Amino acid sequence: MNIFYYKATDRLGKPIEGNLEAPDYQNAVAQLRGLNYFPIQVSDNQPDKNFSIKRPLQINGLRNKISAKDLVSITQQLATLVDSGITLDKSLSILVDLVEKSQAKEILTKVHKKVHAGSSFADALAEFPKVFSKLYINMIRAGEAGGTLAPSLNSVASFLEKSEELKANIKSAMIYPAILTSVGGFAILVLFTVVIPRFSKLFDELGAALPLPTKIMLFLSTFITNHWLAIIMVFILLVAGFIFYLKQKKGRLHWDGIVLGLPLFGSLAQKIEVSRFSRTMATLLSSGVAILGALNITQAILNNRMIAATMGQLRQGLKEGNGLSKPLQQTGVFPPLAIHMIAIGEETGTLDKMLTKVANTYDREVERSIKQLISLIEPFMILSMA
Structure with a gap:
């Protein structure tokens, strides 16, 4: 023994x-x-005495070494192999040969060894918590338990693909405002530190009375030129303080509440979270994960802590037999359209499908809101710089 x-x-x-x-x-x-x-x-090797499971696991230094795009591709390929009737052990062996990137190959090799030794696929994936999320692992576990591993893999791949598509749409939409802000900020900096000081000497030589707006511009230019180091230091301290504030649980909760209350931005943040909530729940439920377990996983995925905090209220409502739509309505953070669609899904017994429709609907709403926001930001920024 x-x-x-x-x-x-x-x-x-x-x-x-x-x-x-x-x-x-x-x-x-x-x-x-x-x-x-x-x-x-x-x-069978005794762990170090200072080791604790409560600390993040370090698996040979491998942390987030598989990109989201590669993970989608790997998952789709594995789903195809398993769906073709090839055993999981053999499918993983083939997948190791197909993968080109060394980091992904090393992780998959370790997963394959665990599965080959008798471990379940979900348990093998759990060895790499920084690569495979709780959602990924729990969906695989549900697929293994229900004998539907291939559909579960396809669902995971579809979820990851949609999530990355949403992120890409948001990032691409914000590129132009970011460039405009950078160029505008640089132009204003040059104006205050180079151009205005030259005019200041000219005004001094003329000795004429200057209007108030011009005096303010000259004062700001002089202040920035003479105290630029102090301004940079104060800016760094403010940024560091804000980051520290967001890292605190209460601070993050308070800030996320402020974001939800902002005009335009609050509505956009709400739509993004509704889409993320709906798609995550739909993916988990369709794979056979229990609804309470699905809520726990979804809570960890949501970015807005104010909305994530309502998951406890949803769990309590489900335990009391109130379904999902009624507790959602009581939270006050989910839009009526989403609640109405979820209620229909509960009544017809197609909750997972209706949640997918909610996610698709709000994905389109997010794209529309981003375009609308950019159309408003662009003239505002041009006017501000002018």
Whole structure:
């Protein structure tokens, strides 16, 4: 009998670590599953005494080494192989040969070894929490349990693809305002530090009385020129203070609440989060993940902490038998259209499909809102610089 050291979580997500006796690795994993634990790592090598499961796992220094685009491609290829009737073990072996990037190949090789040794696919993926998200792992786990691994892989790939598409649309739409802001800011800086000081000497020589706007411009120019180092230091301190403020739980919650209340920007942030919430829930539910578990995963994915905080209210409503639409309405942060569509999905028994429609609807709304916002920002910025 060998002693195996393990790191695992129970069904509530509480971290557990310890050791057990087993003849081999497969038997050790089976014993942990028999205890209703989800193995994260099982090894016959004793871990360092300072190691704690509560700290982020370092898997040979591999952190976020697979890009979102590559992850989508890998997932789609694996889904195709599994759907063709090839065993998961063989599919992973083929996939390792197909992948070109060394980082991805190394991670997939380790995953394949775990699966080949008897570990479940989800448990093998859980060894790389910085590469495979909780959503990814839980959907794979649900697919394995229900015998629908290929559809689950396709759903994950579709979700990742849609998420990246939304991010790309937002980034591409903000490129022009960012360039305009940078060029405008540089032009104003040159104006105050180079052009206006030259006019200042001319005005001094003339000795004529100057209007108030001109005096203000000259004062600002002199102040910036003489105190530029102090201005930079103050700016750096303000940025650092703001970052520190956002890293605090209460600070982030307060700021996200302010964002939701802003004209134009608040509506856009709400639509983005509604789309993200709906697509995540739809993907998880269609893969067989229980609705309470799906809410827990979705809460971690949402960027706006104010909206994420309402997930606790949704869980309580579900436990009381109120469904999803009624608690959503009570939160006051979800738009009526989304709530109405979700209510129809609950009544017709097609909640996952209706959530997908909600996500698609608000994806289009996000694109429309971004275009509208840019059309308003552009003349405002030009007018401000003028």
